[in-house]
Amino acid sequence: MSRETALEAGAFAAAVAASALIALKPGAGDVLAPVALALVVGWIVWSDVKSFIIPDGAAAALGALALGVRLAADGLTPASALFALGGGLACGAALWAVREIYYRARGHDGLGFGDVKLAAAAGVLIGPAGFAVALLAASLAGLAIAGLRGGALRTEKLPLGALLAPAALGVWALGLDGLTG
Template sequence: MSKVSRRELIGICAGAFGLVIAVALTVKGGIDPTWPFGLWLGALCLAIAVEDVRHLRVADSANGLLFVGGCAWRILQSPAAGYEALVLALLASLVCGGALLALRALHARISGRIGLGFGDVKFCAAAATWTGLAGFPFMLLLASLTALIVVGLMSVSRFGWNMQRRLPFAAFLALALLMLWLAVSPLAGSLVDGLLQHP
């Protein structure tokens, strides 16, 4: 077993264990799922971002964990209608992932080069289980704007930016997903209420 595959296996085990803990705390412990799932999603998004920045890739295992975690989150948010929530999550993943795949093919046909990696497409398909159809465009917009700002700042800095350089877009997608999920999750509402009650 190579060093890379061993590291990835450790990541899979850690991610799966963390997800099991988050589900167990919610189902058996009666804890609000926002906190354990928020911590788990934050850790996974950080790992995905670091991997993409360092190696310009997103592991299928990380996207798989993100997908399973999103489906679990949706079901636990609506336990009385778990089947419907799962169907909606799967539908969002299929539609959003298919749209990004079509965009990738269209861009490649027009420009003659690949502008979006398969890892990014798979990430978007998995992330859609968290954002739903309504939130997905906002995630893309936030990631795109953040990437443009970073590239713009680097272009005018002493580091510069080579237009042929590949952009670790999944890192921006991961950041956007986490920010969007935190903004619309019950955690945000509880924090706002706490601030209003304690000026």
């Protein structure tokens, strides 16, 4: 096992443990959830900016934390878990469809599969309505960055995950996900 793979596996294991603590112990997520989510989002941003790659361990860690956060908020029921996972599936499938349509129209990838996995994890955290807000915010930020760089919008390469992950975290932190009353 490579060092990088071992680090990803360790991070995922830590996220699963934190997720269980958040979901099972009332009040544990008040500080743990925002800190853990911010750390994973920082990892995603750093990696995507550096190499245009979102590590599988980072997307999995975000998904695990997101599930714990959602179960803590919605209750530890099978229905809550299925609803959260269904949101992840819907968001991942939506971005996968955009990826495929772009590839078929242009003949090359415009989105990486890491972005699709990130969308699925974000969908667990903020649901489809929140994901739509986060995707809009990330897209507008990307347009602004491309404009500031003076690049042609059709050819400017930007790391979507580095924009989408913080936008999803912001949607969650501000309660703009439509999941809370």
